[in-house]
Amino acid sequence: MTALLTVDNLSVRIGAVEAVRGISFAIERGETLALVGESGSGKSMTALALMGLLPRGARMQADRIAMASGAAPATVRGDRAAMIFQEPMTALNPVYTIGDQLMAVWRRHKGPAGARERALQLLDRVAVPDPVGRMEQYPHQMSGGQRQRVLIAMALMCGPDILIADEPTTALDVTTQLRLLDLLAELQADLGLGMLFISHDLGAVARVGHRVAVMKDGAVVEQGETRRLLSAPSHPYTRRLIESLPKPGEPRTITEPPLLAARDLRRSYRSGALFQRRVLEALKGVSLIVRRGETLGIVGESGCGKSTLSRILIGLDDADGGQVTFDGSPVETMVPRERARRIQPVFQDPAGSLNPSWTVARILDLPLRLHTALSRTERRARIESLLRDVGLPSRAANARPRALSGGQRQRVAIARALAAEPELLVCDEPTSALDVSVQAQILELLKRLREERGLSMVFVSHDLAVVEALCDRVVIMDAGTIVEEGPADRVFVAPQHPRTKALKAAILGIDASGASVTAAE
Amino acid sequence: MTGFLLRRLALALFVLVTISVITFVLSHVAVDPALGVAGDSATDEDIAAIRAQYGFDRPYLVQYAAYIGNVLSGDFGRSYLSGEPVIGLVAERVPATALLAFLSIVFALALSVPLGVLAALHPNSLLDRLALSLAVFGQAIPNFWAGLLLILVFGLNLGWLPISGSSSLAHFVLPSITLGTFAMPALMRLVRAGMIEVLDADYIRTARAMGLKERTVLWKYALRNAVLPVVSLTAVQFGFMLGGSIVVESIFAIQGIGYLAWQSMSRADMPVIQAIVLLVSMAYIVLTLAADLLNAALDPRLRRAS
Numbered sequence: 001m002t003a004l005l006t007v008d009n010l011s012v013r014i015g016a017v018e019a020v021r022g023i024s025f026a027i028e029r030g031e032t033l034a035l036v037g038e039s040g041s042g043k044s045m046t047a048l049a050l051m052g053l054l055p056r057g058a059r060m061q062a063d064r065i066a067m068a069s070g071a072a073p074a075t076v077r078g079d080r081a082a083m084i085f086q087e088p089m090t091a092l093n094p095v096y097t098i099g100d101q102l103m104a105v106w107r108r109h110k111g112p113a114g115a116r117e118r119a120l121q122l123l124d125r126v127a128v129p130d131p132v133g134r135m136e137q138y139p140h141q142m143s144g145g146q147r148q149r150v151l152i153a154m155a156l157m158c159g160p161d162i163l164i165a166d167e168p169t170t171a172l173d174v175t176t177q178l179r180l181l182d183l184l185a186e187l188q189a190d191l192g193l194g195m196l197f198i199s200h201d202l203g204a205v206a207r208v209g210h211r212v213a214v215m216k217d218g219a220v221v222e223q224g225e226t227r228r229l230l231s232a233p234s235h236p237y238t239r240r241l242i243e244s245l246p247k248p249g250e251p252r253t254i255t256e257p258p259l260l261a262a263r264d265l266r267r268s269y270r271s272g273a274l275f276q277r278r279v280l281e282a283l284k285g286v287s288l289i290v291r292r293g294e295t296l297g298i299v300g301e302s303g304c305g306k307s308t309l310s311r312i313l314i315g316l317d318d319a320d321g322g323q324v325t326f327d328g329s330p331v332e333t334m335v336p337r338e339r340a341r342r343i344q345p346v347f348q349d350p351a352g353s354l355n356p357s358w359t360v361a362r363i364l365d366l367p368l369r370l371h372t373a374l375s376r377t378e379r380r381a382r383i384e385s386l387l388r389d390v391g392l393p394s395r396a397a398n399a400r401p402r403a404l405s406g407g408q409r410q411r412v413a414i415a416r417a418l419a420a421e422p423e424l425l426v427c428d429e430p431t432s433a434l435d436v437s438v439q440a441q442i443l444e445l446l447k448r449l450r451e452e453r454g455l456s457m458v459f460v461s462h463d464l465a466v467v468e469a470l471c472d473r474v475v476i477m478d479a480g481t482i483v484e485e486g487p488a489d490r491v492f493v494a495p496q497h498p499r500t501k502a503l504k505a506a507i508l509g510i511d512a513s514g515a516s517v518t519a520a521e
Numbered sequence: 522m523t524g525f526l527l528r529r530l531a532l533a534l535f536v537l538v539t540i541s542v543i544t545f546v547l548s549h550v551a552v553d554p555a556l557g558v559a560g561d562s563a564t565d566e567d568i569a570a571i572r573a574q575y576g577f578d579r580p581y582l583v584q585y586a587a588y589i590g591n592v593l594s595g596d597f598g599r600s601y602l603s604g605e606p607v608i609g610l611v612a613e614r615v616p617a618t619a620l621l622a623f624l625s626i627v628f629a630l631a632l633s634v635p636l637g638v639l640a641a642l643h644p645n646s647l648l649d650r651l652a653l654s655l656a657v658f659g660q661a662i663p664n665f666w667a668g669l670l671l672i673l674v675f676g677l678n679l680g681w682l683p684i685s686g687s688s689s690l691a692h693f694v695l696p697s698i699t700l701g702t703f704a705m706p707a708l709m710r711l712v713r714a715g716m717i718e719v720l721d722a723d724y725i726r727t728a729r730a731m732g733l734k735e736r737t738v739l740w741k742y743a744l745r746n747a748v749l750p751v752v753s754l755t756a757v758q759f760g761f762m763l764g765g766s767i768v769v770e771s772i773f774a775i776q777g778i779g780y781l782a783w784q785s786m787s788r789a790d791m792p793v794i795q796a797i798v799l800l801v802s803m804a805y806i807v808l809t810l811a812a813d814l815l816n817a818a819l820d821p822r823l824r825r826a827s
Binding site for chain 1: 722723724726727728729730731732733734737742745746819820821822
């Protein structure tokens with residue numbers, strides 16, 4: 001029996017860069033092949049090449065790319081071969097209804113009759129509530145998870161043989177991610193689809209993949225049955241990936257006096273037009289303390305208020321009610337510059353939070369000039385030592401952010417935060433935009449720095465596993481309130497609140513046999 | 522939606538009142554309107570008599586109230602020059618200018634949308650550069666020169682089209698091209714920029730991944746997202762044209778608003794100028810409102826407030 005999809009010796013070049021280097025694989029009916037790798041490994045380029053969707057300037061070459069019928073998937077896309085993408089928020093056309101967009105696919109490939117019935121049937125199949133009502137809605141009226149369900153329905157409209165899913169759950173909250181992964185796996189099995197599942201997340205791969213191909217620098221370094229490959233990886237790169245998964249840390253019990261205390265913080269935002277004001281309560285009375293030298297984790301899903309809270313702690317936003325005290329005095333009595341020196345932020349996206357036209361040296365020089373009285377030579381020496389502290393070579397001083405990798409940029413952002421010698425670091429999702437192996441390095445770096453400098457830290461994240469690896473104490477937020485707090489090990493081992501339990505249950509892990517596990521299983 | 526309309530109407534009223542105050546101040550306070558009515562040869566007694574007859578000696582507030590009252594009942598006063606009612610003078614000029622503006626905008630859109638889309642499809646290609654050159658050319662050539670050139674080629678040498686007057690639709694072809702050429706470049710660049718951005722969007726990739734025809738992707742999925750700013754700019758340019766083009770109307774001898782405005786301004790015929798200013802302001806208000814409503818119809822996200 002010929003495979004549903006056969007790929008022989010596929011290469012993709014973008015300019016002088018060889019993005020994909022002669023990879024080969026096959027997918028059988030009813031089988032999911034997971035393509036796993038870090039950013040830049042060529043996994044997305046592989047998918048785009050199969051579908052004939054490569055960006056301008058990319059050249060592909062292959063001995064054979066064929067489905068069982070002999071056709072190339074690019075010639076039957078939307079019909080026999082379908083693809084879904086990472087960004088559900090932007091992947092649907094904002095100016096047409098869900099129904100119009102679903103039916104357009106059917107009409108294009110199957111003719112005018114039966115489009116509406118098929119769309120309704122599939123919306124129901126992907127468990128979108130109220131399919132009839134949803135048909136008339138626009139994408140902006142739906143959540144990210146709902147939109148990804150619609151995209152899955154759209155991909156399945158014509159009953160394809162092959163489904164390519166490129167990081168379909170990466171942009172979603174962890175609990176939504178788990179539900180969608182299970183939906184995809186169920187649909188794949190029920191419909192006998194051949195699925196190419198692309199992900200950087202080993203936990204997700206273990207959950208849905210029958211076989212795994214590990215990509216690095218455009219080549220497949222290892223390929224095999226999922227459990228075997230994850231339990232006994234033969235390639236060192238695969239081993240490194242598995243070792244990079246965050247592991248529970250050793251929370252310390254810190255009894256120092258509080259450095260930062262927030263009491264009954266409230267913040268609401270108004271939205272909507274005149275006469276139709278809606279008030280969104282982002283924080284409904286949040287109290288917490290951070291002891292000197294302690295790392296506090298703040299965990300919750302998007303919209304829970306954790307980013308608003310961190311913005312208030314940094315001083316980028318003001319609370320409507322409640323009070324923040326730092327080192328015993330209310331923050332509003334502090335001189336803003338003094339407050340900025342003692343509390344420094346590290347943001348999620350280092351590409352966006354570093355001035356692209358400045359060199360690293362200039363980026364690091366600014367806080368030194370603002371907050372210290374050092375001379376020019378002294379500042380230069382300090383920049384050298386800061387770079388050394390965050391594990392960057394001194395020649396990085398002359399580079400601009402664009403020339404650095406994501407992990408290096410985040411190191412620069414951390415060095416910038418440390419330049420003023422703050423007492424508290426407020427990190428908002430500092431590793432969410434990074435690859436797992438880089439994430440592991442940044443977490444190690446933060447651990448080392450807090451030991452060396454006695455730093456206190458607030459670590460905001462949606463990812464319970466990352467928080468578990470780093471934090472001493474955690475608070476769990478939901479809908480603007482803190483629903484649970486306690487020592488990190490206690491909260492993770494014995495969560496009390498349903499919200500915490502749900503978050504915990506959504507962490508995807510791998511057990512010793514290479515099988516997918518969640519904490520609930 | 523009603524709330525939106527009510528707010529827009531309130532804003533429109535505010536703009537109109539402000540403009541009427543400004544024109545009133547310019548015509549009654551900054552200069553002595555009696556001088557304009559009396560003409561150059563009038564004696565001091567004549568001027569005093571006119572001042573009393575027209576009520577120019579009353580307090581400004583009373584004069585303004587009287588003026589607004591008249592305007593609301595459709596009476597814009599009489600031209601100082603011809604003595605005819607202003608409303609009639611202006612009304613007989615509106616059709617020619619409106620037709621010219623409409624045809625010019627249609628011409629500009631008919632050229633700028635396809636060119637902008639094609640340029641966006643192949644950015645930095647030969648086609649894109651040609652379109653850009655055309656745009657620079659259109660923007661750089663002065664109206665009077667482009668108009669004269671068209672008259673020379675299509676009117677005099679080839680004899681295809683009439684070159685003077687406004688008695689038939691054919692008379693409007695060359696003036697519309699002249700005026701439209703000037704409006705086209707900005708629209709084309711906006712279509713191009715919008716399409717380049719939209720074609721890079723995730724939802725366009727989705728549409729292609731679903732195998733939709735490239736024609737559908739371009740003209741249905743992409744263009745509707747890209748034209749939103751174009752709609753707004755078109756409204757502004759249309760309003761600008763409704764103010765009349767003095768140059769184009771002069772060259773082609775079209776008896777339009779622009780020509781009338783120029784005549785009135787050169788002779789300080791204040792009532793006519795006031796009427797034209799109010800008319801053009803109103804046209805702007807109506808057009809921008811129409812553009813906003815059209816955009817709301819095109820993009821459901823803008824309807825969210827309703």
